[in-house]
Amino acid sequence: MTTDTDIQGIYFDNNATTMVDPEVVEAMLPFFTEQFGNPSSMHLFGNKVGFAIKKARGQIQELLGAELDSEIVFTSCGTESDSTAILSALKAQPDRKEIITTVVEHPAVLALCEHLEKDGYKVHYLKVDGKGRLDLDAYREALSDQVAIVSVMWANNETGTLFPVLEMAEMAKAAGVLFHTDAVQAVGKVPIDLKNSAIDMLSLSGHKLHAPKGIGVLYVRRNTRFRPLLRGGHQERGRRAGTENTASIVALGKACEMALEHMSQEQTTVRALRDRLEQGILEAVPYSFVTGDPDNRLPNTANIAFEYIEGEAILLLLNKLGIAASSGSACTSGSLEPSHVMRAMGIPYTAAHGTTRFSLSRYNTMDEVERVIQAVPPIVAQLRKLSPYWGANGPVEEPGKAFAPAYA
């Protein structure tokens, strides 16, 4: 869809995907041309590429704080990493028929778990409170020798809320249960030190941290019982067959190196941008609030619910101004319900459909933040003027009673 202006767009949708850093592009380009060899080949063409992959593995190892570079397994995406981890655990422990996860996971985990239920597995879905936080007592109760694997996301993609995965991994270890975390949103934004944790497996996705789409990693701690998803060649020590996506692997290595360099910037500069954005919008827009846990979340994510209006309409109007964000409304996903994350936190429908996620990166500027702060209030006001829940100067009295439509 086109925008009205020819101004440079403002990209505040970095939890969806990120721009590939120009330095990353530069690093990967030779691997399409002169460095085209197959790393498995014996000759010089392949050998050099093999070394480049080894270097990339080391760069990723360092960002994750993994003990060994052999713990890094390249995959095609975050979803493949998640599926590999969960299915591997089930395959390796055929007597264990239970899985523990949470109600707010990404579909990469949730849809797989729902599918596994049809095959007879029992899935414990841990609930969250109004701020998207888990109840660790409920988790402790669910842990048993029947559980094959725990899969809990490090950070929520919609709200940025962080889960206590380090503590949960220790609890799993004590119970003798494998622990996997989908850290697709966390890697590159929060410091990670896997060698000093009890996490057995971790998924990451290249395109969330300024590497290209189509490359992911599954970290598999040494000695973790593992069964490959794809069997075939000996690539990745037989843990993931298929010729390596060499250019993207090199790119991911470079992106991880840069992420490590900029880690403190995420926690300071990006956080300051996010905080200013949030404060500016909340101040100017009545009947809006932050969803998730403001005290414990990713530094780049602001998820704001604008009450009595719908998210897709907000996004279309923002898009007209060249501003990119995303929404938890039903319409933006093509489903009949608003975001499962908002529903799980008990956000009422009148607010859940109006949730708008702004996710920043180190490439955003304070000037962009100020422009978005200016843009949002008139858009919200314009849509509220159309809303049956909105009166002259605010919501109608008892909105639920004043407008109670027949289901159609």
Add this chain to the structure above:
Amino acid sequence: MWEYSEKVQEHFFSPRNAGAVEDANATGDVGSLACGDALRLTLKVNPETDVILDAGFQTFGCGSAIASSSALTEIIKGKTLDEALKVTNQEIADYLDGLPPEKMHCSVMGREALQAAIANYRGEEWKDDHEEGALVCKCFAVDSTLIENTIRDNGLTTVEDVVNFTKAGGGCSACHEGIEEVLTKVLAEEGKSFNPAARSVAVAMPAAPAAPAKMTNIQRIRRIETVLESIRPTLQRDHGDVELVDIDGKNVYVNMKGACSGCQMAAVTLEGIQERIIDELGEFVRVLPAQAMPKAERAYG
């Protein structure tokens, strides 16, 4: 991002008749908060003539919900209530140069708001007569509730049946897993299980295809016409049509008209028609487009 027509975008960015009509004497509130679309339609109706003098909308919803509301108010202004009641959701969608399949329910909501408002004006009670399920077939915008009801009403047992009765799954076929799930669920209600190898219901029913071996030509043509008549409303919903051109032994030549002509789904539709005619006649026929008729016949016929 949805592919919205220019017209949808225009009605969303600059909606007509937004807000409640002053001195309205008819109000219709419809929609579902869970789905994220709800609409209040207010009308000012001339009590002498029943003409809609003014219409206004207030919508909680997405871009196409707002555009559909705007279009609805434009369409009905100046119409009498009886004329307005004839407005279909397809007309609302057409007014906007079409809506994506996932968004057709927005136009349905517009039509229902109108029905509710007119019932309100006439002092009647309006009851919503349909519920909507999750979208299963994206090619033809068929939802799970429609599929479930059709399975129950017609005792369907196979994906093929569902395609024939609802069109769902007749396009790209990516939703066949979803259709199998719906079948499994509905069949389970009756204590049956889904069997992928089951024969489709039309073939399994012994009564219909047991046609007399010897049918006169006229009887045969009439039965083929009957099948085409029964299919026609489905095609017309999509602005297409079909007409019988000739029958030559086992070959039945038809003309696909309107939106059906040149539609990439035409071949699929022909197959569906062929199956229905085979079921009806109890003999094998081949349904072909009229273009496939031997040249001489076409030139002189």
